[in-house]
Amino acid sequence: MAEKAGVVKNKQVLLKNYAKGLAKESDLEISTESTIKLEVPEGSNGVLLKNLYLSCDPYLATIMKGTLHNPLFPVYSVGSPIKGFGVSKVLDSKHPNFNNGDLVWGETGWEEYSHIEKPDSFFKIEHKDIPLSYYTGLLGMTGLTAYVGFFEIGKPKKGEKVFVSAASGAVGQVVGQFAKLSGCYVVGSAGSEEKVDLLKNKLGFDDAFNYKEEHDLVAAALKRYFPEGIDIYFDNVGGKTLDAVLPNMNMHGRISVCGMISQYNAEKPDPLHNSACILFKRLRVEGFQVYECFHLYPKLLEFAVPYIQENKITCVEDIVEGLENGPAALVGLYSGRNVGKQVIKVSSP
Amino acid sequence: MAEKAGVVKNKQVLLKNYAKGLAKESDLEISTESTIKLEVPEGSNGVLLKNLYLSCDPYLATIMKGTLHNPLFPVYSVGSPIKGFGVSKVLDSKHPNFNNGDLVWGETGWEEYSHIEKPDSFFKIEHKDIPLSYYTGLLGMTGLTAYVGFFEIGKPKKGEKVFVSAASGAVGQVVGQFAKLSGCYVVGSAGSEEKVDLLKNKLGFDDAFNYKEEHDLVAAALKRYFPEGIDIYFDNVGGKTLDAVLPNMNMHGRISVCGMISQYNAEKPDPLHNSACILFKRLRVEGFQVYECFHLYPKLLEFAVPYIQENKITCVEDIVEGLENGPAALVGLYSGRNVGKQVIKVSSP
Numbered sequence: 001m002a003e004k005a006g007v008v009k010n011k012q013v014l015l016k017n018y019a020k021g022l023a024k025e026s027d028l029e030i031s032t033e034s035t036i037k038l039e040v041p042e043g044s045n046g047v048l049l050k051n052l053y054l055s056c057d058p059y060l061a062t063i064m065k066g067t068l069h070n071p072l073f074p075v076y077s078v079g080s081p082i083k084g085f086g087v088s089k090v091l092d093s094k095h096p097n098f099n100n101g102d103l104v105w106g107e108t109g110w111e112e113y114s115h116i117e118k119p120d121s122f123f124k125i126e127h128k129d130i131p132l133s134y135y136t137g138l139l140g141m142t143g144l145t146a147y148v149g150f151f152e153i154g155k156p157k158k159g160e161k162v163f164v165s166a167a168s169g170a171v172g173q174v175v176g177q178f179a180k181l182s183g184c185y186v187v188g189s190a191g192s193e194e195k196v197d198l199l200k201n202k203l204g205f206d207d208a209f210n211y212k213e214e215h216d217l218v219a220a221a222l223k224r225y226f227p228e229g230i231d232i233y234f235d236n237v238g239g240k241t242l243d244a245v246l247p248n249m250n251m252h253g254r255i256s257v258c259g260m261i262s263q264y265n266a267e268k269p270d271p272l273h274n275s276a277c278i279l280f281k282r283l284r285v286e287g288f289q290v291y292e293c294f295h296l297y298p299k300l301l302e303f304a305v306p307y308i309q310e311n312k313i314t315c316v317e318d319i320v321e322g323l324e325n326g327p328a329a330l331v332g333l334y335s336g337r338n339v340g341k342q343v344i345k346v347s348s349p
Numbered sequence: 350m351a352e353k354a355g356v357v358k359n360k361q362v363l364l365k366n367y368a369k370g371l372a373k374e375s376d377l378e379i380s381t382e383s384t385i386k387l388e389v390p391e392g393s394n395g396v397l398l399k400n401l402y403l404s405c406d407p408y409l410a411t412i413m414k415g416t417l418h419n420p421l422f423p424v425y426s427v428g429s430p431i432k433g434f435g436v437s438k439v440l441d442s443k444h445p446n447f448n449n450g451d452l453v454w455g456e457t458g459w460e461e462y463s464h465i466e467k468p469d470s471f472f473k474i475e476h477k478d479i480p481l482s483y484y485t486g487l488l489g490m491t492g493l494t495a496y497v498g499f500f501e502i503g504k505p506k507k508g509e510k511v512f513v514s515a516a517s518g519a520v521g522q523v524v525g526q527f528a529k530l531s532g533c534y535v536v537g538s539a540g541s542e543e544k545v546d547l548l549k550n551k552l553g554f555d556d557a558f559n560y561k562e563e564h565d566l567v568a569a570a571l572k573r574y575f576p577e578g579i580d581i582y583f584d585n586v587g588g589k590t591l592d593a594v595l596p597n598m599n600m601h602g603r604i605s606v607c608g609m610i611s612q613y614n615a616e617k618p619d620p621l622h623n624s625a626c627i628l629f630k631r632l633r634v635e636g637f638q639v640y641e642c643f644h645l646y647p648k649l650l651e652f653a654v655p656y657i658q659e660n661k662i663t664c665v666e667d668i669v670e671g672l673e674n675g676p677a678a679l680v681g682l683y684s685g686r687n688v689g690k691q692v693i694k695v696s697s698p
Contacts, residue, residue: 238624238625238628242624257627257628258628259628260624260625260628263625268622269622269623269624269625271620271621271622272620272621272622272624273617273618273620274618275587275591275609275618275621275624276587276609276612276618278606278634278635278636279587279606279607279608279609279636280636281636282635282636282637282638282641283634283635283636284633284634284635284636285627285632285633285634285635286627286631286632286633286634286635287627287628287629287630287631287632287633288631289631292631
């Protein structure tokens with residue numbers, strides 16, 4: 001491993017300043033100043049990683065504000081690389097769980113090489129026949145999010161009716177496919193015709209609609225697509241969509257609250273007018289955070305790997321090449337620029 | 350049993366017309382016109398009941414509107430007695446489960462005597478050392494509601510912090526006592542000083558406050574009474590109180606949605622502004638309906654009967670004498686006239 005021999009340049013995406021409101025590209029900067037020695041430093045029991053793929057997720061932009069005081073999430077410091085989930089190769093290991101050459105996924109830095117002092121939470125990649133980028137998506141945090149929210153909280157039964165918002169996004173597309181594999185009827189909403197087409201023609205949704213084309217938001221569309229009501233709503237957006245869903249839920253319906261992207265940067269939150277439906281329809285509305293659910297990862301693998309190997313699940317990815325394109329990709333999530341799971345390819349193994 | 354010999358007058362509370370909006374006393378009328386033969390009619394396999402106590406519950410006023418199409422609830426017909434839960438004595442039985450002289454509770458008519466064609470859902474009263482009126486409350490549907498909402502949905506752990514709205518009401522007072530018996534800290538809100546005093550000095554709540562005296566509704570009060578946040582909110586009122594509770598909930602908190610009395614007659618529902626807390630705090634918000642939970646009644650008995658026998662649970666009742674005072678008692682629930690569980694005593698066994 002020639003790289004291990006010496007000291008190399010380490011391109012990084014640094015936090016330039018904490019974001020005010022919606023994170024902008026200019027809140028980040030690309031640095032080529034830093035260098036790194038490609039071995040675990042003296043006295044450390046960690047690993048030295050070469051980062052291959054980085055996962056672009058909306059919550060990263062929230063952390064960039066510096067106001068999120070949540071021990072589950074990483075903290076970003078001005079002048080340091082931001083962090084997120086990624087797929088990496090172990091170049092050097094002083095940790096008993098990892099060997100040089102292992103492929104792993106976990107929380108790493110937005111840089112070419114990272115020294116991880118405590119890599120205990122990293123997962124070793126065992127199924128190497130599956131594209132490595134999938135470990136940022138379907139077989140990474142994204143897939144686990146879909147798994148927990150749909151199966152553990154949604155508790156689907158065959159034949160049930162499932163609605164997914166932001167359905168072409170990273171999590172949504174996985175939920176939709178999980179729903180189909182579970183014998184459910186599934187309809188997704190998305191923000192462009194291209195995405196609607198993707199849902200219907202590539203991801204196997206029973207139907208899909210463009211919420212931007214629906215006049216009274218999604219209420220009328222939901223009535224049309226769910227004449228028998230909704231049993232499970234997988235919520236990625238919150239706000240007005242959640243409010244429109246409530247009266248369309250069936251008795252004993254479940255709302256799995258995974259994200260509320262419409263609310264994160266709202267000056268005033270959208271009010272919910274239909275909360276009484278929770279009572280009248282005996283709904284269960286439950287928020288969750290995948291960071292607390294990594295113990296369920298083996299269940300995701302057990303469920304999803306065979307379907308991937310049989311080509312029964314697709315993963316639509318939007319891969320940008322090069323760390324230097326990371327900031328635009330991250331910020332683009334909020335304008336819906338991406339089609340499918342947004343991934344940054346940093347380098348090849 | 351002299352009553353059984355013949356035909357007697359049967360005083361009734363009849364629905365005069367469907368209520369428009371909030372039910373009024375004048376939507377009901379007392380009739381002394383009807384007579385009834387005190388035995389099960391020829392060809393019926395039912396029971397003939399002498400009604401002793403009737404339970405006054407807010408949902409009855411909702412049924413009076415005639416617009417509630419819910420197969421779980423009874424239907425009221427204009428000119429017929431309204432129905433609700435009550436305690437009765439079996440005067441005559443053609444049903445294998447019941448014998449003459451049995452004391453039972455279940456859904457009966459608001460009248461002195463009722464013929465119940467299908468009494469299968471009635472419960473036989475085994476613990477006769479406990480005041481019979483308790484079977485409209487603590488050991489009736491009210492107690493079961495509290496049991497299901499607090500234990501099955503709230504899943505309390507010792508030391509957790511519990512907030513109960515409408516805490517001096519039928520269900521609320523039971524929840525508060527269940528919470529104390531479970532080692533929780535419990536604070537209730539109510540609508541008068543008299544009720545607050547009852548909560549603190551008779552029902553053993555750790556604290557209580559009058560929501561009508563709190564300027565920015567209950568938000569400030571909640572901060573004061575729950576400096577460490579709320580783990581379980583037992584919601585009887587919905588609306589603004591629910592909205593104020595959301596930001597005060599702890600991570601993984603549970604909101605057991607039992608009732609939303611503030612919303613039933615609202616022209617416009619109160620909007621919820623804090624729904625994003627469901628996501629950020631990973632809350633579980635769950636509505637339930639006790640009509641679906643009668644299979645859990647033995648668990649309530651097992652839990653509550655020993656505490657009642659040891660005088661460790663109190664039941665504050667507001668008993669009015671005489672069927673003719675029923676309409677005012679029922680309508681009074683909406684103005685908070687009652688202090689404690691509202692019961693109508695129809696007759697003695």
